[in-house]
Amino acid sequence: MIRAPVIAIGLALLVSCVCLAKPNGSKNKKPKQVVPAIECDVRAGKVNLPEFIVKCPSHCKESKQQVYGTGVFASISSICNAAIHNGIITNSGGKVIVKKMPGQNVYKGSNSNGLRSLSLPKWRESFVLSVGKPKKGVIYPSTLFFTPSRPTYVKTNPPPFPTADCKVDLAFLMDGSWSIGKRRFKIQKDFLAEVAQVINLGVAGPMMGVIQYGDDPVTEISLKSFSNSRDVKAAVDKIAQKGGLSNVGKALSFVNRQYFSDSNGNRGAAPNVVVVLVDGWPTDKVEEASRLARESGINIFFVTIEGPDENEKLNVVEANFVDKAVCRTNGFYSLPVSSWFALRKAVQPLVKRVCDTDRLMCSKTCLNANDIAFVIDGSSSVGTGNFRTVLQFVANVTREFEISDTDTRVGAVQYTYEQRLEFGFGQHNNKADLLNAIKRVNYWSGGTSTGAAITYAADQLFSKSKPNKRKIMIVITDGRSYDDVRAPALAVHRTGVIAYSIGIAWAAQEELEYIATDPDKEHSFFVDEFDSLYKFVPKIINNICQEFNSQPRN
Numbered sequence: 001m002i003r004a005p006v007i008a009i010g011l012a013l014l015v016s017c018v019c020l021a022k023p024n025g026s027k028n029k030k031p032k033q034v035v036p037a038i039e040c041d042v043r044a045g046k047v048n049l050p051e052f053i054v055k056c057p058s059h060c061k062e063s064k065q066q067v068y069g070t071g072v073f074a075s076i077s078s079i080c081n082a083a084i085h086n087g088i089i090t091n092s093g094g095k096v097i098v099k100k101m102p103g104q105n106v107y108k109g110s111n112s113n114g115l116r117s118l119s120l121p122k123w124r125e126s127f128v129l130s131v132g133k134p135k136k137g138v139i140y141p142s143t144l145f146f147t148p149s150r151p152t153y154v155k156t157n158p159p160p161f162p163t164a165d166c167k168v169d170l171a172f173l174m175d176g177s178w179s180i181g182k183r184r185f186k187i188q189k190d191f192l193a194e195v196a197q198v199i200n201l202g203v204a205g206p207m208m209g210v211i212q213y214g215d216d217p218v219t220e221i222s223l224k225s226f227s228n229s230r231d232v233k234a235a236v237d238k239i240a241q242k243g244g245l246s247n248v249g250k251a252l253s254f255v256n257r258q259y260f261s262d263s264n265g266n267r268g269a270a271p272n273v274v275v276v277l278v279d280g281w282p283t284d285k286v287e288e289a290s291r292l293a294r295e296s297g298i299n300i301f302f303v304t305i306e307g308p309d310e311n312e313k314l315n316v317v318e319a320n321f322v323d324k325a326v327c328r329t330n331g332f333y334s335l336p337v338s339s340w341f342a343l344r345k346a347v348q349p350l351v352k353r354v355c356d357t358d359r360l361m362c363s364k365t366c367l368n369a370n371d372i373a374f375v376i377d378g379s380s381s382v383g384t385g386n387f388r389t390v391l392q393f394v395a396n397v398t399r400e401f402e403i404s405d406t407d408t409r410v411g412a413v414q415y416t417y418e419q420r421l422e423f424g425f426g427q428h429n430n431k432a433d434l435l436n437a438i439k440r441v442n443y444w445s446g447g448t449s450t451g452a453a454i455t456y457a458a459d460q461l462f463s464k465s466k467p468n469k470r471k472i473m474i475v476i477t478d479g480r481s482y483d484d485v486r487a488p489a490l491a492v493h494r495t496g497v498i499a500y501s502i503g504i505a506w507a508a509q510e511e512l513e514y515i516a517t518d519p520d521k522e523h524s525f526f527v528d529e530f531d532s533l534y535k536f537v538p539k540i541i542n543n544i545c546q547e548f549n550s551q552p553r554n
């Protein structure tokens, strides 16, 4: 039996003080601090040390790696971008000392040094940063030790995978089309069996199923059929090739509508991952089905084996089908494999990525799964200056979310006696456009019919909401409504809208409470003056996230 190479456990090399036992001889030079270099995407949580020094490269801002918090950061934040946010380094890089801290209940996002950090309600670990100049006599580790989130795989006897780190619901779409042939079909089965082995399946960790696609998709193994690697391997071995075309789009629709249902074993709290194995290219279109799957929170990976070469690209049904299907087009979700005989080499990279749950961007989160409607009071009492403050508030709340056609969408209605749709859901599909559109909203001035505005928002916005989005309404008003708000509010609550009310100055407390979803305390806010509105940005984000996190995910 071959033993797994032992990974050096880094904890022995903790911050070590250079003891001053020996007198300072002229030969006795200070030990030199070697500063390990890291990439922009390294998150503090990945480094298994309580305190360490690193060197950041330049241009991390452009990497867009997320940062959560201000001053104290959640450990899922990029170290280098947190350091830029904090002003410890500039975008030209430099040295930083990272110190881990206990997790916090709230991380507040902010704009600082040209970098935007996000808010987060809760995380298990934090860190703080300081300038990369170690105190005298302190030497930090010259090598970093990363938390093992991947298996150390050895051919004959893989050591157990840390299953607790890889709690995903994983579905493979295997290619059963005639074009693939018997021999390659067998290679595909060996691949699946090896993945099942390496990833170490179990109810506390990853669960795995298989769908075979051809003309139509067929469930070979459901997510709840087996709960260990041995049983899944045996079941994979028994799969017989069905033949037919390579209808991947159809199979993705099936996965989205049926396979990942709770009754089929989908565990709410585990990210949904689909890995599509394709020989060559699909025979149908994948774009629409993939979009719907993304909206449902499914992370789609593509392993393309012997994809189309330059000449063959003309025959492909849908150009760039991989980019149209995968969760994100940053390369993380696409694994092109040059030949079937090289497929085996993809086992480890694939398992590593699938289990890197922090990076599964298409999982539903409180920041990416909403349709948010702002219902904005444009009555005369507000005034031009205050109206700009309200728009700033709308922009500041919006900025915290991930905006795209498959992530969070934002719409806005302005009202007086009348109502007008400023922009609908999905009209502006990226953050920059959306923030611009908010800025361009013109102050109307007139009366205050909040009830009619709520009904209008329901008709114009929420009627076009997608079933797998959380519907959130944020009503901002500075006065008592001329019409009844109670019935319109009840009606939208009944359609599943989560309603927030923000009252300023002359707003009526009881109306705010009618508008807000229960419990009122968490959904209804009041401030005396417009200048204090900004205080509610983090409150609202926190509430939305807490509410999201307290519900089962799927």
Ligand SMILES: *[C@@H]1O[C@H](CO)[C@@H](O)[C@H](O)[C@H]1NC(C)=O
Pocket: 020, 022, 023, 024
């Ligand atoms: C050794 O040198 C350092 C400064 O380089 C000084 O702070 C320390 O007191 C010296 N120790 C002894 C024992 O001379």
Ligand SMILES: *[C@@H]1O[C@H](CO)[C@@H](O)[C@H](O)[C@H]1NC(C)=O
Pocket: 110, 111, 389, 390, 392, 393, 396, 533, 534, 535, 537
């Ligand atoms: C919006 O954010 C900016 C920048 O962080 C801040 O200066 C402003 O006070 C905020 N305004 C509101 C109303 O939230």
